[in-house]
Amino acid sequence: MAELTSLLKEGRIFYPPQEGKDQAYISSRYKYKQIYQYSLDDPDEFWAERAKELITWFKYWDRTCYWDFYKPEIKFFEGGKLNACFNCVDRHLDNPAIKNKAAIIWQGEPDRDTKVYTYHMLHSEICKFAKILKNLGVEKGDRVTIYLPTMPEAVAAMLACARIGAIHSVVFGGFSSEALKVRILDAQAKVVITCDGTYRGGRRITLLDRAEEAIRDCDCVEHCIVLNRFGDPIELKDNRCILYDDLKKDLSVAEYCEYEVMDAEDPLFILYTSGTTGKPKGVYHTTGGYLVYAAHTTQWVFDLKPDDIYWCTADIGWITGHSYVVYGPLALGATVFMYEGVPTYPNPGRWWELVDRYGITILYTAPTAIRVLMREGDQWPKKYNLSSLRILGTVGEPINPEAWVWFYVNVGRKRCPVVDTWWQTETGGHMIAPIPFAVPQKPGSATYPLPGVEPVILRADGTEADINEGGHLCIKRAWPGMARGVWGDEKRFKEVYFSRFPGYYYTGDGARKDEDGYFWIMGRLDDVINVSGHRLGTMELESAFVEHPAVAEAAVVGFPHDIKGEGIFAYIVLKEGFDPTSELKKELVSHIRKVIGPIATPDFILFAPGLPKTRSGKIMRRILRKIAAQQFEDLGDTSTLAEPEVVEKLVDLRKNLK
Ligand code: WT7
Secondary structure (H helix, E strand, O other), X not given: OOOEOOOOOOOOOEXXXXXXXXOOOOOOHHHHHHHHHHHHHOXXXXXXXXXXXXXXXXXXXXXXXXXXXXXXXXXXXXXXEEOHHHHHOHHHHHOHHHHOOEEEEEEOOOOOOEEEEEHHHHHHXXXXXXXXXXXXXXXXXXEEEEOOOOOHHHHHHHHHHHHHOOEEEEOOOOXXXXXXXXXXXXXXXXXXXXXXXXXXXXXXXXXXHHHHHHHHOOOOOOEEEEXXXXXXXXXXXXXXXXXXXXXXXXXXXXXXXXXXXXXXXXXXXXXXXXXXXXXOEEEEEEHHHHHHHHHHHHXXXXXXXXXXXXXXXXXXXXXXXXXXXXXXXHHOOOEEEEEOOOOOOOOOOHHHHXXXXXXXXXXXXXXXXXXXXXXXXXXXXXXXXXXXXXXXXXXXXXXXXXXXXXXXXXXXXXXXXXXXXXXXXXXXXXXXXOOOOOOOEOOOOOEOEXXXXXXXXXXXOOOEOOXXXXXXXXXXXOOOOOOOEEXXXXXXXXXXXXXXXXXXXXXXXXXXXXXXXXXXXXXXXXXXXXXXXXXXXHHHHHHHHHHOOOEEEEEEEEEEEOOOEEEEEEEEEEOOOOOOOHHHHHHHHHHXXXXXXXXXXXXXXXXXXXXXXXXXXXXXXXXXXXXXXXXXXOOXXXXXXXXXXXXXXXXXHHHOOO
């Protein structure tokens, strides 16, 4: 296989601010390096210390770390006993400084809708929820599917499951009934939890209809609990549906529900993630290792302190919501802010207004959201103070340096470190990310591995790549937060993650490590284009495109090319006020040649009205590749797209493209 070449040379370095350094958990690169080395030299000691410091155990473990990537088998804190809900809530009630502090501050999309749950209030809600589940016959090990929008009761539902040892499977509320059904059936869920609906962009979105449609074909579902978001009477069609409010009425105000004592390796939750092929994989995580890892990374990567108001914009339907809305911050007794709506409604200043109104100190979001807001112009963040912010973070895809710098300058006002966190559903928590007050940041690089994480970059033949040589990002040793398997399909777990390079965890991402030891993630390897034997990360091309003042968004894919093997096909969304002329096309071509080099000369540029994205904001490259290759017949399933219409428009434009 030809070497992977990364051509983007990003030279800027941003040093952590002095302010906040003294109070930081890890305050210098030297300290980071010391801790990192220690974590690799003595992982048993390192993880045992973290586990004891961060988590309350009913019984300590017999063995700290065990793994065999050939089998594969992974175990952390074996024999240890704990309960995740107890750690996220109960134990804080003994701490006078936390008991009555806000655990969750929720802002609905309509301004009038707000809710605050203190830790004490959250505990009482969870106890009731857990009792309801028990009364409905849910037992330890049973699966419960949660199909809810961003609301505090969704967190209570997850923790209620954890409390009684049931395994939750949260399905993103934006998924269709078909997608929900597939996930309920795969997990064989006994109970489904949903609600009437949610607000998005000023409109009411219904969830209940979709949930009822999904369970129609699910015999495994015995009950469906329906929460009330809108406050209006709800009409139930399926006779397995019951209103949460009715179930609650039968319980006393101070209802208490006992927690299960769980083994460290008992499954905590299943979360579905799409693979390159086949049906979604139900990745599962276990209690002890996952919780330690979520708390550990939340504390160090966000430098989370008791008085922070922490906002992670992710939906709880994604791993980011699990680890960094629920388990990590609540285990640490933090205050979590949750927002129901979209960033651009009623106007693109909404997020910044919320930052000011609630005094948000840590803001963790996705590059796609940053680019959307960047496109709306600097005037929006400029209207707000934003002085409460102290740390910014991103996750989900490589962030193009332009968006990174925009975020840093316009939102962080050059005061706030930006933590670009690389990780995956399967890793449970951050893997490569700058510890904010310790590691100088290079825009577009996730920087260094976190303590306990040992990434390597491998060539196709399994040998280690040289400095700056792109290759397959793999992980050499286990960490507590890693997934333990694919639900009901252990063969697939081995095949997908442990077969390509035996003895390593295979991430599926391409990356290179630069001369300073910084990691640059090039995205999924299936998103890489091989032009005349040179492999180009599509992200790097896209990043170069959006540096041009006319470009709002870009998606680049490869297509079969007679001479070069693969050619470069670019879908370009222009900013407001720019016309799709042939002059502009020429200008963009020369811009790319200038920024990356002639090897990257685009073969086609298509001015697109929009890009096909999943509801979580990921560009559907599979579809773009097919359209680029003029394979219009089989575009696959487009039902999970945010705007399926855009695909037809692109097909027409492609047909007329010369
Ligand atoms: C894939 C994992 C991790 C939670 C959200 C996504 C890409 C994620 C970064 C980053 C470059 C990133 C990778 C990874 N990715 N974060 N900071 N820089 N790429 O979870 O759906 O499991 O996706 O997202 O390609 O493999 P996921």
